[in-house]
Amino acid sequence: MDLKTLESYYLQLLEMTEAERSAFLDDLGKTHPDSVARLRRLLSPPSSNEDLLEPILPAHLQPLRHLHVWASLGEDASLVQVGPYQITGLLGYGGMGVVYRAERDDQYKKIAAVKVIKAERNQDFFYELFEKECQTLALMEHEHIARFYDAGTSEQGYPCLAMEFVDGISISDFCSMHKLSLSARIRLFQQVCDGVAYAHTQGVIHGDLKPSNILVIQRKEGARAKIIDFGIAKVAGHLLEQPPNMLIGSPAYMSPQWADVGSPLDTRSDIYALGAVLFELIAGTPPIDVTKLDRDKDLRAQILRVPRLELDEVVDDARAEALGESPSRLKRKIAEDLNWISKKALALDPKARYQVVEELKGDLHRFLVGLPVRAAPERWIYIFRKWRRRHRAVACAAFVSGLGLVTAFVALALALHLAKVGLDSKQKVVETHDFYNHIVTHSHPDQRGPNLSFADVLAHWEHHLDTQVELDSEQVARLRMTLGNTCYGLGLYRRAEHNYAAALDWRKANLGGAHPDTLASLERFALVKKHLGQVDDAGREFQRLLELSEPGTRLHLIAECSLAELAIAHGGAEEVETHIVRLKAKLATLAPDDSGRFLIQSVLIAYFKQKDEHREAERMLRTMLDEQERFPGQDDFQIMLTRHNLANEVRAAGRHGEALVMFQELARIRAENYGENHLYTIKAGHVVSVCLKNVGKTREAFALIEDLYQRAKVVLGADHPATLEIHNTYAHLITDIEGPAAGVIHYRSMIDVYGRLPEPKPEGYFSAFNNLAHVLNEAGAYEEALETIDRTIEEKSARDATPPTSVLNSRVTRAEILENMQRFEEARRAYREVVEDARETDLPAHHLGRYEGYFGLHLARTGFEEEAISILESSFQKLDDSSRLKQKVSKRLVMLLP
Structure with a gap:
């Protein structure tokens, strides 16, 4: 039945x-x-x-x-x-x-x-329990x-x-009803850990932790767990004798010590119960099947000897689907981490369990961010796998000479040593083991002292190359290129530049300037100069590559395309047109499956965007994506990059809902292929957060960006460019939610991180100053805001690589501050000068329309209505239809026109 x-x-x-x-x-x-x-x-x-x-x-x-x-x-x-x-x-x-x-x-x-x-x-027993519950609850005040x-x-x-009164549902029902992912379930469970840990600091053992005693409330800021029913809680130092033949508690979640009347009780009994709850949240069933217990026999004895289930025994494909995981990924996560965590929490011997709740919560955090969990055995291969998976951010450099990233990096370390000394075969075996062990030790997060990230280990080997090995062999030059590619993939462009330069210098001196290996080093060196914003240097190196490489080769085409991109971003109109005509003609000669087509198409897309021909740019992106997916053997990474650029173009067109769906799918694919902590997965999630804000889901956007920010700090480091970009969005969202005072704190924190970076500073450094001035203005700290924006404009103007729009944007912020200070004449003059300079700079129409819009709205606010109408009408003609500023301009014109 x-x-x-x-x-x-x-x-x-x-x-x-x-x-x-x-x-x-x-x-x-x-x-x-x-x-x-x-x-x-x-x-x-x-x-x-x-x-x-x-x-x-x-x-x-x-x-x-x-x-x-x-x-x-x-x-x-x-x-x-x-x-x-x-x-x-x-x-x-x-x-x-x-x-x-x-x-x-x-x-x-x-x-x-x-x-x-x-x-x-x-009755006496239950009334004593009641009295104890009152005393227990009176001791505690905690959000969970x-x-x-x-x-x-x-x-x-x-x-x-x-x-x-907690108007919620049990944690297990909440997870099922809201179809929470595995990571979301664990983060919610960590709230329970916080509440139990607090109770333990008050000397209280709950004694009956189970899903029905953990209720979850859905609030705007997210789910909130609350622990209820301390009815059989034990206060430390007080022993409550249970009546004979009475079992108080829930067998499915009861520790052996709680079931065994003669065993001493301590907080580790709650840790067992937490392990049972966690098991059910993952597996969908408790670790003990209570329907198989015989109620007519001694339950205590049965609980003590009944076998506990293990996660890998009960989690199947259907459960993986319920957790939002692919079966293979969930199987790996359980085998590598979750099984160990579960076994340790549910150990029959209290000494084998986590000794405090914080240890259990800490291992769950380590699982979420991809670090080795402490419950797992100390096996170097496990630690090495975790290290590799955590640092997948180098996917674009993941294969060097046919070797996977980890293999290449170990080969790099081993070759570095073998380059110094001659070894026979037996010695090489020993050295190989030693170098594996050395890398694992240096990247093991549990070692004493600071946790070394992938970048730290790279710096370690760079130091060896710089101080202990003379650049006297092609082998070491190849090692430099490996390090350079890895640093480039991580976004560590200065380190990449250092290694590329060393390899290039050796190869030019020993192989000659036109040697294929030298040209390969030259291409990477020029590319990293471009990413560092060193426009003139990048142009000079790409021009040299164009002159030295053979026409018709890929390196020659890369040089042509790169010079065209630099011209589009920084050159004059005539120079740009010359490049575009040449590249269009070359594109017509390439076969449909020639990878060179995608290089040229990328340049043409940048060209159309610069000319405000966004529909043409989107059309070409869709054509490019269709070609990439149609022909077998195309690079999956390049396909995803094209998808990313297409979604960005849709977002720029103001179709935020459509862009959101595209970026969510992209983030899902990247997470499945590369892992949740891969650089590009994190970047895709960042854009998802921005899209969520654009569609009005500010709270959801903030929850996502907060999680990404914490992960990026652990995985990439606080000073990584991607982390700083995410921090910028986080500061923007927290300003919207909590007000400008919160934004001031975060923008100052960003500036401190940027300040520790070497010169020249990246563009983000000046953006942080600009944003700080903006929130200071919103907070009413006008004098400090004006001082901050003046410094920003001065430093931006001194940099050759600063785009003209960047300086003009800061000058608009300065004019806004002056207006708020009621220095209207100065503000009006500042706005006017921005518009005049924008007209002289030969900017795209929509940029000029923005500056005219800001000026026109200022004129309308300050009573210069006739001039305001003229400026706003000009702005309206130039702005994109999707622009929010255009909506403001339109509304103001309706108010002003008779």
Whole structure:
């Protein structure tokens, strides 16, 4: 008989007389004897092992069962008033009585959960438990523990306890209802760890942690877990003797020590229960199948000897789908990490468990960010795998001479050593082991001292190359190129430049300037100069590559395309057109599957965007993506990059909803292919956050960017360019949510990080100053805002690589500050000068339209309506239809025009 049919019979039986019920069950027993046995147990009064019955009925029927039981005992199950609290409904039942929803009948009308103790047997024991629960709750005040309000006695003489009413559902039901991912479940569970850890600092052991005693509330800022029902909690130093043959607690989550009356109890009993709850959140079932326990036998003995399930035994493909994971990825996560965490938390011997809750929470954090968990055995291959997976940010440099990243890096380390000394075969085996061990040790996060990131290990080997090995062999030059490619893939452009330059110098001196290996080094050196914003140097190196490489080769085409891109960004119109005509002609000669097409198409896309021909840019991106996906053998990484650029173009066109879907899919693919902590996965998530904000989901955007920021700091480092970009978005969102004062703190923090970087500073450094001035202006700190923006403009103007729009944007911010300071004449002059300079700079129309829009709105605000109309009409013609500024301009024109 299925559960639904059983439920139907049960509800019918509650309405019958005793005689009708007996006849019905006798008749049903002829065909369904097992089901009748279950129904009789449900209809019987509560026994000493009543927790064992909980899995038989769905949660929503448990209160019905309890009410029926009390009715059968002749008790009044429907109170009206308990002290100052008016009963408004039934919430359920706990280990010692009924729990009601109530409202305080004074001016505050506070909603509370009122527990009423109703014990037929062992009253002294239950009343002592009640007293202890009151004392326990009165000790504690924590955001993840239900608050204690009051205690007393009802008119009927029952002890009563009033506590915070938590309008939530059990943590397991919440995870299922909201289809939470594995990582989201673990982060929610970490809140529970915080609450339990706090209780332990107060000397309190909960004793009955289970999903139904952990309720979750959905709030705007996210899910919030609350621990309830400290009814059988143990206060440290107080031993409460249980009556004979009575098992207090929930067998599925009960530690062996709690079940064994003679065992000493401490906080590790709660750690076991936490492990059982975590097991259920992952597997969908507790680690003990209580339906297989025999209630007619000694439950304590059964709990002590029953085998515990393991995650890899119960998690299947269907469960993987429920957790939002692919079966293969979930299997790996369980085998490598979660099984070890679960086994340690659920160890039968308390000494083998986590000794404090913080250790369990810490291992879960390490799992989330891709670090080795402490519960796992100390195996170098496991640590090495975790290190590799954590540093997948170098996907674009992941294959060097056919070797995977880790293999290449170990080969690099080994070759570095072998370049110094001659070794025979036996010695090489020993050296290989030593170098593996050395890398693992240096990247092992559990070692004493600072946690060395991938970048730290790279710096270690760079130091060896710089100080211990003379650049006297091509082998070492190849090592320099490997390090350069790895640093480039990580976004560590200055280190990449250093290594490329060393390799290039050796190859020019020893192989000649036109040697293919020398040209390969020259191409990478020029590319990193471009990324560093050193425009003139990059142009000079690419020009040299163009002159030395053979026409028709890939390096020659790369040089042509790179020079064209530099001209589009920094050159004159005539120079740009010359490049474009030449590249269009070359594109027409290339076969459809020639990878050179994508190089040229990328340049043409940049050209169309510069000319504000965004529809043409999007059309070409779609054509490019179609060609890449149509021909086999194309680089998957390049395909995803094209998808990223296409989504960005859709976003720039103002189609934020469509862009959001595209970036979410891209983030999913990248996470599945590269891992959640891959640089490009994190970058895709960053843009998802921006799109969420653009569609009005600010809170959801902030929750995502907060998680990305914490991960990026751990995986990439606080000073990594991607981390700083994410921090900038985080500061922007927290300003929207909490106000400019919060933004000031974060922009100053960013400036401190940028300040520790060597010269010349990246563009983000000046953006941070610009944003700081903006939020200071919003906060009313006008003098400091003006001083900050003046410094920003001065430093930007001194840099050759600063785009003209960057300086003009800062000058607009300066004009806004002057207006807020009521220095209207200076502000008007500042706006006018921005527009005049923009016209002389030969900027794209939409940029000029922006500056005209800012100026026109200022004129309208300050009473110069006639001139404002003229400027705003000009702005309206130039702005993109998707521009929010265009909407403001349009509204102001409607107000001004007769």
